[in-house]
Structures are given as C-alpha cells and as structure tokens.
Amino acid sequence: MLVFIAWLFAASAVLLAFCLWRRLLDLRFAAAWLMLLLSMSFLFFGLAYQPVFAAVYVFLVTPSLAWIFVAYAGTFPTTALTRSKRTATDWVPRNVAGNLAKFFWVIVFSGLASILSVVAVCNLLPWSPIDRMALMVVAGPLVWGMVSAWMLIQQWSWRQPAFLTVIGLSAFMMLIR
Amino acid sequence: MIRADTVKRAIAGHSWLGLVSGALMYLICLSGSLLVFSSEIEQWEQPDAPIVNPSYFDAAAAETTFNSVLGNSLDLTPHMYLVLPTYESPRARIASENESWFLYPNGEIAQKERVFWSSMLRDLHYFLHLPESWGMVLVSSLGAILVGLIITGLFAHPSILRDAFALRLNKSSQLQETDIHNRLSVWAAPFHLTIAVTGAFFGLALPTLAIIAEAEFAGDQQAVIETVYGTDPPVELNQGPIAVNAILQQMPVLAGDGETFLLTVHEAESEKRFVGVSVQHKDSMIYSENYLFSTAGDFIRTDGWKDGGVGKKVLYSIYRLHFGNFSGYWVKVAYLVLGLALTVVAASGVNVWLAKRRVEDGLSDLWAGVVWGSPLALTISASVGFWLDFGLTAVFWLVLCAACCLALCLRDVVRFRSLARRLNALGLIVLLMIQMLLFGKDALRSAALIVNQIVFGLLAGLVLVEAAHIRLSRRRVKPSVA
Numbered sequence: 261m262l263v264f265i266a267w268l269f270a271a272s273a274v275l276l277a278f279c280l281w282r283r284l285l286d287l288r289f290a291a292a293w294l295m296l297l298l299s300m301s302f303l304f305f306g307l308a309y310q311p312v313f314a315a316v317y318v319f320l321v322t323p324s325l326a327w328i329f330v331a332y333a334g335t336f337p338t339t340a341l342t343r344s345k346r347t348a349t350d351w352v353p354r355n356v357a358g359n360l361a362k363f364f365w366v367i368v369f370s371g372l373a374s375i376l377s378v379v380a381v382c383n384l385l386p387w388s389p390i391d392r393m394a395l396m397v398v399a400g401p402l403v404w405g406m407v408s409a410w411m412l413i414q415q416w417s418w419r420q421p422a423f424l425t426v427i428g429l430s431a432f433m434m435l436i437r
Numbered sequence: 438m439i440r441a442d443t444v445k446r447a448i449a450g451h452s453w454l455g456l457v458s459g460a461l462m463y464l465i466c467l468s469g470s471l472l473v474f475s476s477e478i479e480q481w482e483q484p485d486a487p488i489v490n491p492s493y494f495d496a497a498a499a500e501t502t503f504n505s506v507l508g509n510s511l512d513l514t515p516h517m518y519l520v521l522p523t524y525e526s527p528r529a530r531i532a533s534e535n536e537s538w539f540l541y542p543n544g545e546i547a548q549k550e551r552v553f554w555s556s557m558l559r560d561l562h563y564f565l566h567l568p569e570s571w572g573m574v575l576v577s578s579l580g581a582i583l584v585g586l587i588i589t590g591l592f593a594h595p596s597i598l599r600d601a602f603a604l605r606l607n608k609s610s611q612l613q614e615t616d617i618h619n620r621l622s623v624w625a626a627p628f629h630l631t632i633a634v635t636g637a638f639f640g641l642a643l644p645t646l647a648i649i650a651e652a653e654f655a656g657d658q659q660a661v662i663e664t665v666y667g668t669d670p671p672v673e674l675n676q677g678p679i680a681v682n683a684i685l686q687q688m689p690v691l692a693g694d695g696e697t698f699l700l701t702v703h704e705a706e707s708e709k710r711f712v713g714v715s716v717q718h719k720d721s722m723i724y725s726e727n728y729l730f731s732t733a734g735d736f737i738r739t740d741g742w743k744d745g746g747v748g749k750k751v752l753y754s755i756y757r758l759h760f761g762n763f764s765g766y767w768v769k770v771a772y773l774v775l776g777l778a779l780t781v782v783a784a785s786g787v788n789v790w791l792a793k794r795r796v797e798d799g800l801s802d803l804w805a806g807v808v809w810g811s812p813l814a815l816t817i818s819a820s821v822g823f824w825l826d827f828g829l830t831a832v833f834w835l836v837l838c839a840a841c842c843l844a845l846c847l848r849d850v851v852r853f854r855s856l857a858r859r860l861n862a863l864g865l866i867v868l869l870m871i872q873m874l875l876f877g878k879d880a881l882r883s884a885a886l887i888v889n890q891i892v893f894g895l896l897a898g899l900v901l902v903e904a905a906h907i908r909l910s911r912r913r914v915k916p917s918v919a
Binding site for chain 1: 442443446447449450451453454457577578580581582583584585586587588589592598601602603604605606607608609610613620621624625627628631633634637638641642644645646648649651652653661664665720721722745746747748749751752754758763764768771772774775778792794795796797798799800848851906909910912
C-alpha cells in the first residue's frame with residue numbers, strides 16, 4: 261500500500277509538471293508543489309523500505325513516468341528527413357596540440373588535483389578513518405567532474421591551471437608533511 | 438539566469454568532453470546495462486546446469502564433496518568457495534579462484550561452469566579489455582568525466598524547463614537527435630549521476646587508498662585495507678575438514694531472515710584456514726554481512742558491515758547501488774532501461790555534433806559503425822560463446838572493426854544503419870534459435886527465460902524501428918500547396 265501511494269505521488273508530480281508545461285494549469289509556487297509531491301513519494305518509499313532505497317526508487321520511477329508523457333507529447337515524422345550533403349573526410353583534427361593540452365589540464369591534471377585536495381581536506385575532519393575514506397572515495401570523482409566542468413565553462417586563461425596547481429601542490433604538501 | 442556566453446562555453450565544453458569520451462562511454466554504458474542481469478546471463482549461458490531448490494539443498498552431502506575438493510592440493514587456490522543456491526540463483530557450485538563446478542542436489546559434482554561470454558562482457562565493462570590495473574582506472578575516470586558531462590550539460594541547456602517534455606522528431610535530424618539526447622539525459626540525470634559516482638568508485642578507490650596510505654599509514658597499504666576490512670581472525674592451526682553443515686545450521690539464528698549465499702574458505706592453501714559465510718540482508722543496501730567461523734564450525738565474529746558505521750556501510754553498498762542488485766527483477770528492469778537510455782544519450786550526443794556540421798563524411802560512417810557494430814559484436818560473440826572456450830574478446834573486437842569497415846565502405850549512413858539493424862535483428866534471432874536448439878525446455882525456465890525474454894524484447898524493438906524507417910522512406914514527400 262505504501263509503495264502504491266509513493267508511486268501515486270511520483271505520478272502526480274510528473275502529471276502536474278506536464279500540465280504546467282502544456283499550460284493546462286496555472287499554479288502559484290509550482291516548483292514548491294512539485295518538490296512537495298516528490299518528497300511525499302520519497303517519504304512513502306522510505307516508509308516502505310529505507311531512505312537509501314527510497315532515493316533510488318524516486319530516481320528510477322520519475323524518469324520512467326516522465327518519458328511516457330514525453331512520448332505522448334512527441335511529434336513523429338511522417339516522411340523521411342532531409343539528409344545532409346556527402347563530403348570528403350578531414351581525418352586529421354585541427355589543433356591537435358591544443359586539444360592534447362586541454363585534455364591534460366581538464367582531465368588528467370584536474371583529476372590529480374581534485375583527488376589530492378579531497379584526501380587532504382577529508383583528513384582534517386574529526387571522523388573515524390573509515391568514515392573519512394568513504395567520503396574521500398565518493399567525493400573524489402564528484403569533485404573531479406565538477407572541477408573539469410568548471411574549467412570547461414570558464415573563459416580559458418592561465419588562471420585556471422595556475423589555481424589548480426596551487427590547490428594541488430598545497431594538498432600535496434599537506435599530505436607529505 | 439545563466440549568461441549567454443557561459444551557455445556557449447558550456448555547450449562547447451560539453452561537446453569536447455563528449456567527443457573525447459564518446460566511444461568508450463558508449464561501450465561502457467552498453468555493457469553495463471546488460472551486466473545488470475549478470476547473474477541471469479551466467480545462468481542463461483548454461484541453462485542445463487542442475488537446479489537446486491534452496492529448501493532441499495543437502496548441506497551434509499555438499500560438505501563431503503567440498504572437503505574432498507579441499508583435500509586435493511592441485512585444485513586449491515587461496516580462496517575456495519561453496520556457492521549456495523538461492524531463490525534468485527538456484528544453483529550450487531564449488532569454485533576455486535580459477536574454476537567452478539556445479540553440484541547436483543544430492544551434493545555430487547556435476548559439469549564445469551562455462552561463463553565465457555559473461556566474463557568477456559564483465560571485462561569489457563570493468564577494463565575495456567585492457568590490462569586490469571589501468572583499464573579499471575580508465576573506466577573509473579570515465580565515471581568522473583560523466584559527472585563533468587552532466588554538469589556541463591545542465592549549464593548548456595538554459596531552456597531545460599521550456600523543453601521538459603518536447604520531443605520533436607519531425608523537424609530536422611539535428612533537432613531530432615538533440616531532443617532525444619536531452620529528454621533522456623535531463624529526466625534521468627540524478628540516476629545517471631549516481632551511476633557515475635558509484636562507477637568511478639571501483640577504479641579510483643585503489644589510487645585513492647594509495648594516497649591515503651602514503652599520507653596516514655607511512656605507505657603501508659595493507660594497514661589501510663585492514664582498517665576497512667579488518668584483520669584475519671586469530672585461529673588455531675587446523676587442517677581439519679570444514680564443518681559446512683554445522684556452520685549453515687547456525688545461520689538462521691545468527692543472520693535472522695538474511696539469505697545465505699556463499700561460504701568462503703580463506704587461506705585455503707595454508708594451515709590458518711577459516712571460514713566466511715556471506716549473507717545478504719534484504720533491508721540493507723550493503724552487499725553482504727560476513728560471518729566468520731573456525732573450520733570446526735565455531736562462530737568467531739562478523740565483519741561488522743551491517744551494524745558498522747556510516748562509512749563502512751557506504752563502502753559496501755556501492756556495488757549493489759551501481760548494478761541495481763537489490764529489490765528483485767523490477768529494479769533490474771528499470772536499471773536496464775535507464776542504462777540503455779544512457780547508452781542512447783552517449784550515441785545521440787555524438788550524433789548531435791555530427792548533425793551540426795550539416796555534412797556526412799567518413800566520421801559519420803565510423804561512428805555509425807561503432808554504435809551499431811557494438812551490439813552486433815556482442816550478439817555474435819554470445820552466439821559463438823556456446824562453442825568457443827576462448828577468444829571471445831577477439832571475436833568482439835573483430836566484429837566491431839568489421840562493422841566499422843563496412844560502414845566506411847558503404848559511404849551511406851542511412852543505408853548502413855538499416856543494414857546494421859537487420860543484421861542485429863538476425864543475430865538476435867540466431868541467438869534465440871541456438872538457445873532453443875541446444876537447450877530445448879531448459880531455455881524456457883528460470884533465469885534463461887528472463888534473458889531470452891529480454892533478447893526477444895530487443896528484437897521486437899529493432900524490428901519496430903526498422904519497420905518505421907522503411908515506412909518513412911517509402912512515403913514520398915508531398916509537394917507543398919503553395
């Protein structure tokens with residue numbers, strides 16, 4: 261019964277979002293209502309199972325239901341779409357060195373700096389070693405991804421690599437001291 | 438409100454990151470989606486193996502057989518396993534670190550386990566068939582890159598609310614691919630973020646632990662591992678037989694309603710043997726709680742995963758969270774669907790970039806070859822895996838390369854996609870026929886039936902998509918009234 265109610269709340273949230281999107285409904289504080297419905301879904305899944313399971317169920321149920329509405333609202337082709345013109349292939353990408361440098365900074369170096377910083381910062385927490393380790397291995401990739409995204413979104417300049425170098429070196433010094 | 442130039446840079450960064458990782462990400466997502474059903478696929482590879490009802494498992498007979506295997510020093514490895522039947526996987530096995538043999542319900546040894554294709558699939562997902570150590574680090578780095586892709590993707594999509602349910606497949610191929618990419622990725626973003634972080638954990642845990650060892654334990658990695666997993670229990674030197682029956686009889690009292698699924702003999706090659714019994718508790722996300730015993734069957738202690746601190750629980754929950762290995766088949770089906778959605782997101786992301794160029798060239802062909810060749814390579818390697826005991830990795834990569842070459846030779850993306858869809862459908866039909874011919878009724882029971890139903894579902898999906906494309910291509914464009 262609890263699971264059914266949780267599904268019902270998730271479905272209501274998606275239905276409400278769809279009605280708002282289609283302008284079938286005009287609701288004040290729509291985002292708050294949506295959050296409330298999803299929270300209720302999480303709450304009932306949590307009562308039926310446990311919070312960890314509940315979070316995953318909400319993540320699974322919401323997109324599954326939303327895609328049904330996406331398919332319902334979709335416009336499908338009635339004829340084959342126009343194809344692009346065929347040309348010869350330029351196999352060698354332009355600016356290979358620039359892309360390699362970008363790869364090094366955005367992926368390799370940001371990864372190294374992120375993992376070192378996360379380990380260094382987590383070491384400062386007054387937790388048990390195992391709790392700190394758990395945080396490190398979960399937060400590490402998350403911070404790495406965020407730093408990579410930040411480097412890509414910022415206007416490219418020497419400041420970002422310099423900032424990362426300072427952060428990475430500080431973390432390194434802190435770890436080896 | 439996000440500034441226009443930020444959006445522009447986010448789009449450029451998202452494209453760059455996607456192109457750098459596109460093909461590898463696609464292979465990992467495709468193989469990972471299928472691996473959600475890894476236990477079922479293993480059973481599907483050998484549906485004629487003896488089925489053992491957990492309620493009628495003869496532990497006393499299994500004990501005799503297990504001890505006779507442990508007595509043969511030629512078969513011994515540091516860990517020896519007695520895999521117990523469960524309702525999800527009703528098979529009993531005796532296994533070393535290299536080989537595995539099924540057991541009949543009466544405890545006698547049956548045929549050897551053959552799981553070559555699922556092993557190949559697992560190696561593809563874990564290591565991309567590269568050497569394990571850095572293959573796993575590469576795959577895990579792609580988890581972090583996926584986090585970066587999700588974040589840049591959200592910044593690159595200022596009309597996220599306006600387009601929340603938009604699926605415009607009838608305008609241009611660029612808009613078609615963009616809408617597919619965005620609708621699948623945005624709605625499932627929290628789930629995909631979970632998969633990215635938990636996926637990155639596996640390979641990055643070891644390098645991170647190495648840094649922790651250097652920083653906190655004077656370079657002693659064993660000390661870090663012992664902090665997490667605990668030390669081996671003190672045991673008297675003992676070479677006596679393993680009291681399997683006595684141990685298993687204690688489990689309902691010790692583990693309550695948990696499901697006992699594995700008995701491991703640690704240090705099997707030495708005199709310091711002890712036994713670990715793994716129990717899965719349905720009310721917890723942790724992979725298992727391990728109950729340690731002496732070989733004579735005296736309970737020593739647990740590893741403390743279930744009742745341990747938050748950190749311990751988190752570390753031991755990652756596997757089940759990543760592979761959807763909890764709450765039964767419906768969660769697995771949902772993981773399969775959302776995993777395949779991420780696979781489509783990876784493919785359509787590159788398709789968007791290709792469509793934006795407004796030309797078709799060899800790159801378009803090559804990408805179509807990777808996208809449609811990979812499932813074909815999986816299907817063909819699965820088919821030959823029923824006869825070949827080796828070389829499935831080579832078969833996979835050869836078929837994938839052949840598909841790419843075919844796409845490049847045809848020089849027509851639309852024609853190649855259609856041909857590849859038909860070949861994939863044919864491959865799935867052949868796979869189903871092989872199952873029916875080789876295993877008959879066994880192919881239509883328990884886990885084999887589930888996997889065959891999934892194969893049939895994929896086949897039906899392919900046929901429908903191809904039929905829709907044929908219908909569209911036969912329709913002429915109506916001249917406009919104006």
